[in-house]
Amino acid sequence: MATPDGALQKYSNVKDELNNHINQNKSIFDAHEKIVMKLIDAENELRDAVAESGQGLNDGLNIVTVTPQTQTVYDEEKILSALRVSKEGAIAAGLIQINQRPPRITIGIVKQTPQA
Numbered sequence: 412m413a414t415p416d417g418a419l420q421k422y423s424n425v426k427d428e429l430n431n432h433i434n435q436n437k438s439i440f441d442a443h444e445k446i447v448m449k450l451i452d453a454e455n456e457l458r459d460a461v462a463e464s465g466q467g468l469n470d471g472l473n474i475v476t477v478t479p480q481t482q483t484v485y486d487e488e489k490i491l492s493a494l495r496v497s498k499e500g501a502i503a504a505g506l507i508q509i510n511q512r513p514p515r516i517t518i519g520i521v522k523q524t525p526q527a
Contacts, residue, residue, distance in 0.1 A: 422518070 413421070433440050461468060461475050468475040491501055501507040 457475065461477060465477055467477045487498070487507075491498060494501070494506070496504070496506070498507065502509065
């Protein structure tokens with residue numbers, strides 16, 4: 412496995428390579444961006460229309476389905492109050508389980524301050 416520093420250097424080099432390629436082929440990437448934006452707009456319009464109608468579609472090339480969803484929500488404070496137990500007590504009794512999740516990793520650009 413690569414070291415974090417080595418992996419960051421590899422990422423930076425490949426990102427520079429991509430940016431150079433984009434700059435060398437700017438007209439192609441600009442045209443691609445326009446097409447992608449039109450596709451995103453068309454997809455959003457389609458989603459809105461199908462959501463409003465509540466009916467799926469199929470034109471032989473693309474299929475759009477509508478799947479109803481529900482979400483069960485619990486008010487932790489109300490449940491604990493009804494059980495007459497504190498959050499710590501509920502955790503100790505195994506009523507509440509707190510699972511560890513993988514850390515959130517973000518990758519961004521360091522903002523450079525202009526040098527005078």
